[in-house]
Amino acid sequence: MVIHVFPQSTRHLSISKEDKLGEAQTLLQGMQLTKGEGGSPAQGDQTVRRNITFDKAILPLTSPTDDLASLPDLTEDILLKEMHKRYKRQQIYTYIGEILVAINPFKELQIYSIPASMLYKNVVARNSLPPHIYGTADAIYHSLVMEKLPQCCVISGESGAGKTESAKYMVNQFLRLADCEEGGLNLKIEQANPLLEAFGNAQTTMNNNSSRFAKYLELIFSREGRVLGAGISHYLLEKSRVVYQNPGERNFHIFYLMFAGLSPDEYNLYGLQGPQYHRYLNRSGFDLRTMMTQTAKDKMDKFRQSLQTVGFNKDDEDNLLTCLSAVLHIGDIQFITSANNDVAQIINMEVLNKVSEMIQVPSEELDSALTSEITVTRGEAIRRQRDVYHAGDCRDALAKALYARLFGWVVNGINHLLQPLEDSPEDTLEVGVLDIFGFEDFSRNSFEQLCINLANEQLQNFFNKHVFQQEQEAYQTEGVTMELVRFVDNKPTVDLFLQVRNLLVHHIKVGL
Numbered sequence: 001m002v003i004h005v006f007p008q009s010t011r012h013l014s015i016s017k018e019d020k021l022g023e024a025q026t027l028l029q030g031m032q033l034t035k036g037e038g039g040s041p042a043q044g045d046q047t048v049r050r051n052i053t054f055d056k057a058i059l060p061l062t063s064p065t066d067d068l069a070s071l072p073d074l075t076e077d078i079l080l081k082e083m084h085k086r087y088k089r090q091q092i093y094t095y096i097g098e099i100l101v102a103i104n105p106f107k108e109l110q111i112y113s114i115p116a117s118m119l120y121k122n123v124v125a126r127n128s129l130p131p132h133i134y135g136t137a138d139a140i141y142h143s144l145v146m147e148k149l150p151q152c153c154v155i156s157g158e159s160g161a162g163k164t165e166s167a168k169y170m171v172n173q174f175l176r177l178a179d180c181e182e183g184g185l186n187l188k189i190e191q192a193n194p195l196l197e198a199f200g201n202a203q204t205t206m207n208n209n210s211s212r213f214a215k216y217l218e219l220i221f222s223r224e225g226r227v228l229g230a231g232i233s234h235y236l237l238e239k240s241r242v243v244y245q246n247p248g249e250r251n252f253h254i255f256y257l258m259f260a261g262l263s264p265d266e267y268n269l270y271g272l273q274g275p276q277y278h279r280y281l282n283r284s285g286f287d288l289r290t291m292m293t294q295t296a297k298d299k300m301d302k303f304r305q306s307l308q309t310v311g312f313n314k315d316d317e318d319n320l321l322t323c324l325s326a327v328l329h330i331g332d333i334q335f336i337t338s339a340n341n342d343v344a345q346i347i348n349m350e351v352l353n354k355v356s357e358m359i360q361v362p363s364e365e366l367d368s369a370l371t372s373e374i375t376v377t378r379g380e381a382i383r384r385q386r387d388v389y390h391a392g393d394c395r396d397a398l399a400k401a402l403y404a405r406l407f408g409w410v411v412n413g414i415n416h417l418l419q420p421l422e423d424s425p426e427d428t429l430e431v432g433v434l435d436i437f438g439f440e441d442f443s444r445n446s447f448e449q450l451c452i453n454l455a456n457e458q459l460q461n462f463f464n465k466h467v468f469q470q471e472q473e474a475y476q477t478e479g480v481t482m483e484l485v486r487f488v489d490n491k492p493t494v495d496l497f498l499q500v501r502n503l504l505v506h507h508i509k510v511g512l
């Protein structure tokens with residue numbers, strides 16, 4: 001498969017909210033509907049184009065800094081200054097060659113309307129319109145339909161930069177370009193969002209609704225460009241959040257929604273009392289009672305509706321809530337060191353019994369799995385008791401694994417809803433949109449940060465290869481003189497980490 005990754009990728013920068021936006025009206029805000037306001041796409045491109053007036057008196061249609069690659073001098077300093085100037089004029093999008101850089105405006109801009117979207121349909125020359133995510137989507141769609149090659153768009157940036165919002169705009173634009181009828185696949189994707197967000201998002205210090213997983217949404221098209229269906233893959237779910245949250249951060253949204261939205265009968269059924277009674281929720285320092293708001297209750301109602309729309313039945317919903325409650329109860333299992341030796345012993349057997357009933361594993365088995373481990377040496381099985389520290393680790397590992405499986409199960413259900421109909425053509429083309437965390441560097445970094453940063457290094461390595469190395473090789477092969485571009489090659493670092501990973505995988509396989 002040819003991956004058209006970086007030529008049409010989007011990168012994000014984030015500028016602090018405090019940065020006061022200039023009052024200057026931007027070109028894109030200057031788009032005003034003169035007549036036929038709200039005109040439907042069915043009116044055709046030309047009609048819509050005529051209906052939009054650019055306020056040229058305020059700003060020109062396009063600006064020389066629309067594509068920073070065309071500047072004579074390119075240093076990091078110049079790039080940042082130019083983008084900052086554009087940002088102050090509320091020009092949040094900038095091309096740098098084939099890459100689109102977006103800066104989060106942290107406020108609603110009038111640039112995502114249907115007429116604006118139609119303006120960026122079948123764009124003949126990219127520089128005839130200001131940079132826009134719709135323009136990038138149009139370029140990708142064209143490559144797909146004209147070159148008949150699958151496409152992939154990578155959206156990366158730090159937390160809160162606006163990746164998920166951009167991914168939504170991009171997917172919506174693809175669906176409009178493919179003339180997908182309103183209420184079709186876009187509605188299904190919209191209905192799946194509350195589920196994904198409830199399970200995969202959480203409040204962090206950077207973003208109140210931060211995606212704590214990487215999402216790859218693949219849109220499936222016929223070779224003529226008609227949209228047939230979609231599929232979602234998820235990576236790197238931040239499972240550790242289930243059992244521990246940094247100060248000022250919360251667990252995944254679903255736990256709080258559950259407490260806000262369950263009926264008293266359901267509280268009884270799942271053995272719940274209130275969020276403040278559960279260790280996985282009550283250590284974040286928040287006053288949990290203030291989270292039991294009407295908004296949270298409404299979100300839980302919406303979550304339940306989405307479950308139904310996606311195709312989960314009442315039993316599924318019950319199983320899901322049972323497993324979520326089990327995760328919380330698992331976190332409440334406590335150990336002490338037994339009196340006569342240094343091994344862990346459960347002190348609240350009633351909680352263990354509750355969990356065992358919920359996950360349908362006999363209590364003795366669950367107890368033994370948490371407090372002991374079996375190693376097999378030369379065919380002989382030896383049981384070793386764990387100490388309190390390792391039993392606690394094992395308990396948390398169980399909670400994390402259960403939550404991750406639940407998330408996977410929900411995503412599978414969503415994929416079932418989004419999949420192409422049975423009579424769809426087999427010969428298809430795909431456009432992938434990858435919404436992945438950028439580099440992370442916190443005061444306390446865990447294994448997850450290592451994995452996220454390694455994934456980003458791999459992407460950077462692909463970018464280097466694609467943009468610098470292969471391009472320069474092509475010039476050299478064709479005998480074209482050029483000035484060699486110097487870049488920091490991260491290949492040795494990536495190789496080092498991947499070798500370690502391969503070795504680990506090898507050891508694990510041999511061990512098995």
Ligand SMILES: Nc1ncnc2c1ncn2[C@@H]1O[C@H](COP(=O)(O)OP(=O)(O)OP(=O)(O)O)[C@@H](O)[C@H]1O
Binds near residue numbers: 106109158159160211
């Ligand atoms: N194009 C935009 N216009 C207006 N507001 C935006 C835009 N993009 C993002 N925002 C605002 O920024 C917030 C954070 O955006 P988003 O959740 O997409 O960030 P993210 O990069 O996906 O973060 P994370 O990696 O933490 O999930 C949004 O809730 C929204 O308020």
